[in-house]
Amino acid sequence: MKFLVIILLGIALYGNTSDTYATEKNGPSSLNMLDSNIFKCFPLSVGNKWTWNVYRNFNPGLGYESALITSSHVIRNHKYYKTRWDTYTIYTNQYSSGFSYLRIDSTTGNLYSLNISGNDTNECIIDSLNTPLNDSAYIYCESGNGQWIHHTRSTYNIFNQSFLSEDFGWTNYFEAWSIHRYAVNLGKVYSRGQGMMSYTEITLRGCFINNTLYGDTNFILGVKEVSSEIPENFSLSQNYPNPFNPTTKIKFDIGGTASTETILSVYDVLGHEVAVLVDQQLQPGTYEADWDASAYPSGVYYYKLESGSFTETKKMVLIK
Numbered sequence: 001m002k003f004l005v006i007i008l009l010g011i012a013l014y015g016n017t018s019d020t021y022a023t024e025k026n027g028p029s030s031l032n033m034l035d036s037n038i039f040k041c042f043p044l045s046v047g048n049k050w051t052w053n054v055y056r057n058f059n060p061g062l063g064y065e066s067a068l069i070t071s072s073h074v075i076r077n078h079k080y081y082k083t084r085w086d087t088y089t090i091y092t093n094q095y096s097s098g099f100s101y102l103r104i105d106s107t108t109g110n111l112y113s114l115n116i117s118g119n120d121t122n123e124c125i126i127d128s129l130n131t132p133l134n135d136s137a138y139i140y141c142e143s144g145n146g147q148w149i150h151h152t153r154s155t156y157n158i159f160n161q162s163f164l165s166e167d168f169g170w171t172n173y174f175e176a177w178s179i180h181r182y183a184v185n186l187g188k189v190y191s192r193g194q195g196m197m198s199y200t201e202i203t204l205r206g207c208f209i210n211n212t213l214y215g216d217t218n219f220i221l222g223v224k225e226v227s228s229e230i231p232e233n234f235s236l237s238q239n240y241p242n243p244f245n246p247t248t249k250i251k252f253d254i255g256g257t258a259s260t261e262t263i264l265s266v267y268d269v270l271g272h273e274v275a276v277l278v279d280q281q282l283q284p285g286t287y288e289a290d291w292d293a294s295a296y297p298s299g300v301y302y303y304k305l306e307s308g309s310f311t312e313t314k315k316m317v318l319i320k
Helices: 001-008
Strands: 049-056 063-075 080-088 094-104 110-117 120-128 136-137 147-158 161-171 175-183 187-194 201-208 211-214 223-226 248-255 262-268 271-280 285-292 299-307 310-318
Touching: 049 187, 063 094, 063 211, 120 136, 120 147, 147 175, 147 187, 248 299, 271 285, 271 299
Parallel strands: none
Antiparallel strands: 049 063, 049 201, 063 080, 080 094, 094 110, 110 120, 136 147, 147 161, 161 175, 175 187, 187 201, 201 211, 223 285, 248 285, 262 271, 262 299, 299 310
């Protein structure tokens, strides 16, 4: 089970060429022998972030998962990227968070995940990225058994574009199989783990790669109702804290006597929409939404509430 958890957590990330080339602190470089698409599939760089939609055909059902590279460290004479993983389950309204360390070996093309917890420093090969096309490689953890992964290539359509993808999968005799799909220049865009009666499917919602945003990296969590009293009017409160780093709360009132289609959006100073925090029917009441701006640069942002004929916009400041 620990091996599978590390696989699911680690397969998301990929290396920017300038950073990946430095993954090996010592020893000769063999980058000229590796397919350059390997490194384009894994831009390991501080500040990069990915968010995926998670679908399970069993409880707890729908959710989200995100990965944010927070820093880099030299461990065991290799350069690792510390990555924060956040998950949210909609049905149970539960968050969880943790860290792992990722690297791509510049001589083998292997993607590694290092779990550091207490005395546990177990490293696992997530995928052997230099595996020849239509060939297989054995992946494993240092303290356990592994499995064979088969490498194929295809294309993947997302964000109104078509990307070359590198696909790694396995199957066994018990109707279980898995696939990890990485789009060149984006990273992990799709994965699926299939058991005999159940499966988990993960699709890319958005990513922030080397200061370029694709899609939406926020969790759409809906909102929390914070008061049972029905307000007389619609209103939008000032976010708090403000200035903030990196999260803030936004409270608003929905008046009237019937449910109303409500949208709460965030915009940058140029008027570009960067996040949608709420997009749903809401009954009259007082609500609160959170915005995590970990993947966004410092600056002035505006948030706008639209509910029925009511519209209001306020300013907030992110300082990192």
